[in-house]
Amino acid sequence: MKQKPKAPIKKRDLKLTRQEILGAAFLLVLEHGFQGVSIDDIVKKTSLTKGALFHQFPTKLDLGYALVDEVIRPLIVQRWIEPLEGLADPLQGILDLIGTCPASILRWGCPLNNLVQEMTPLDPVFRKKLQSALAFWVSEIERHLLRARAAGLLKKGIDTKEAAYFIVMAHEGFYGMMKGLGKPVAYQALLNSLKIYFQAISKTGAKDDASGSHE
Amino acid sequence: MKQKPKAPIKKRDLKLTRQEILGAAFLLVLEHGFQGVSIDDIVKKTSLTKGALFHQFPTKLDLGYALVDEVIRPLIVQRWIEPLEGLADPLQGILDLIGTCPASILRWGCPLNNLVQEMTPLDPVFRKKLQSALAFWVSEIERHLLRARAAGLLKKGIDTKEAAYFIVMAHEGFYGMMKGLGKPVAYQALLNSLKIYFQAISKTGAKDDASGSHE
Numbered sequence: 535m536k537q538k539p540k541a542p543i544k545k546r547d548l549k550l551t552r553q554e555i556l557g558a559a560f561l562l563v564l565e566h567g568f569q570g571v572s573i574d575d576i577v578k579k580t581s582l583t584k585g586a587l588f589h590q591f592p593t594k595l596d597l598g599y600a601l602v603d604e605v606i607r608p609l610i611v612q613r614w615i616e617p618l619e620g621l622a623d624p625l626q627g628i629l630d631l632i633g634t635c636p637a638s639i640l641r642w643g644c645p646l647n648n649l650v651q652e653m654t655p656l657d658p659v660f661r662k663k664l665q666s667a668l669a670f671w672v673s674e675i676e677r678h679l680l681r682a683r684a685a686g687l688l689k690k691g692i693d694t695k696e697a698a699y700f701i702v703m704a705h706e707g708f709y710g711m712m713k714g715l716g717k718p719v720a721y722q723a724l725l726n727s728l729k730i731y732f733q734a735i736s737k738t739g740a741k742d743d744a745s746g747s748h749e
Numbered sequence: 750m751k752q753k754p755k756a757p758i759k760k761r762d763l764k765l766t767r768q769e770i771l772g773a774a775f776l777l778v779l780e781h782g783f784q785g786v787s788i789d790d791i792v793k794k795t796s797l798t799k800g801a802l803f804h805q806f807p808t809k810l811d812l813g814y815a816l817v818d819e820v821i822r823p824l825i826v827q828r829w830i831e832p833l834e835g836l837a838d839p840l841q842g843i844l845d846l847i848g849t850c851p852a853s854i855l856r857w858g859c860p861l862n863n864l865v866q867e868m869t870p871l872d873p874v875f876r877k878k879l880q881s882a883l884a885f886w887v888s889e890i891e892r893h894l895l896r897a898r899a900a901g902l903l904k905k906g907i908d909t910k911e912a913a914y915f916i917v918m919a920h921e922g923f924y925g926m927m928k929g930l931g932k933p934v935a936y937q938a939l940l941n942s943l944k945i946y947f948q949a950i951s952k953t954g955a956k957d958d959a960s961g962s963h964e
Contacts, residue, residue: 567870650926651866655782668926699935700942707922711865711883720914727915727946734949 552590552600554580559597560605564642567652568598595657598649602663606645607670615674624678625687625732632705633725640721643713646671647706668706672698682736692735704728767805767815769795774812775820779857782867783813810872813864817878821860822885830889839893840902840947847920848940855936858928861886862921887913897951907950919943 558579562571573594577584591597614631621627642648646667653660676698682688708724773794777786788809792799806812829846836842857863861882868875891913897903923939 696938699938723914
């Protein structure tokens with residue numbers, strides 16, 4: 535979202551042009567799906583001409599691929615990975631990040647998950663790029679789990695690759711299910727249950743008691 | 750799937766006609782999505798005329814709603830709930846059911862999750878029916894968790910409603926993410942991680958050791 539400058543760009547700064555197009559496309563695709571958005575819709579949301587867009591993205595698919603590589607991947611890093619760097623307890627850090635989930639995700643779903651649902655059955659290049667973004671996210675989370683292990687925070691024998699998959703996919707999947715179902719209670723269930731899971735894999739236990747806050 | 754009799758139905762048995770239509774529609778929608786399938790596609794897969802279909806389902810949406818109420822809900826009961834009835838340890842039973850996930854789910858996704866992703870943003874009646882099916886599933890799982898509690902298998906203070914949400918949505922979400930991503934390793938991660946979670950909420954601990962089978 536931060537990549538969408540509102541000021542009109544008149545000089546041909548290709549990088550800024552590209553960012554403006556991708557920023558507009560990102561928001562439209564989040565709301566309407568990739569197939570629900572046309573090149574004309576995207577042009578209308580920018581200060582640019584259709585020609586300028588086609589100069590950067592010869593086809594709509596090219597634009598879609600760039601959304602994954604140049605917007606969604608950096609967003610994953612910014613939202614889920616960077617805040618963990620340097621934290622003494624990455625496990626608690628991951629829980630805290632899930633706990634501050636923005637309302638937009640509950641409303642529109644996660645951009646990555648939406649595209650997985652919509653585009654992996656339809657286009658092999660999309661599938662490959664989405665698969666790569668997901669694998670990258672998992673490996674980055676695993677890197678922090680390995681940090682937790684090195685700090686003596688993980689129980690012996692925990693498979694960090696499996697734990698990383700579970701953490702990423704459980705909450706990604708949750709966002710997918712909650713989208714449209716309007717069940718904020720489910721989000722609390724995700725958070726409290728992941729807390730129980732984290733306590734089970736960590737040596738020290740997370741902050742709160744395993745019993746959760748209810749009953 | 751069992752609801753699709755192959756023998757042609759000539760006599761006007763309305764119930765069988767309905768089942769034949771829904772059985773054909775279910776498989777087509779699983780493969781191509783609701784919007785990717787036409788009434789003509791469905792008629793072609795049955796022994797019936799288009800008139801016979803419209804007699805039962807005046808619109809394609811009516812057919813879609815019936816898919817949720819008359820096919821997907823009973824499938825949930827048959828696949829995920831009935832096998833738990835009478836089991837002394839419902840927690841282990843749920844894990845065993847996830848462990849025997851059919852390959853079709855990994856390939857085509859879960860029929861309920863697919864429709865949630867595709868139709869909840871588009872149609873409020875679909876949303877309501879899908880929401881109701883999901884809530885029903887959660888409440889049935891909770892009924893078995895309460896049975897586990899009564900049998901002294903659950904740790905004190907576990908919120909059974911939250912645990913039921915987590916169990917249903919984590920694995921539903923997983924199916925959604927795995928569809929098209931071609932990562933069987935992720936499925937093992939789901940199973941082993943849910944095992945750790947189940948051990949954490951149960952008094953006795955599940956069969957295996959919390960360390961999982963890897964490393």
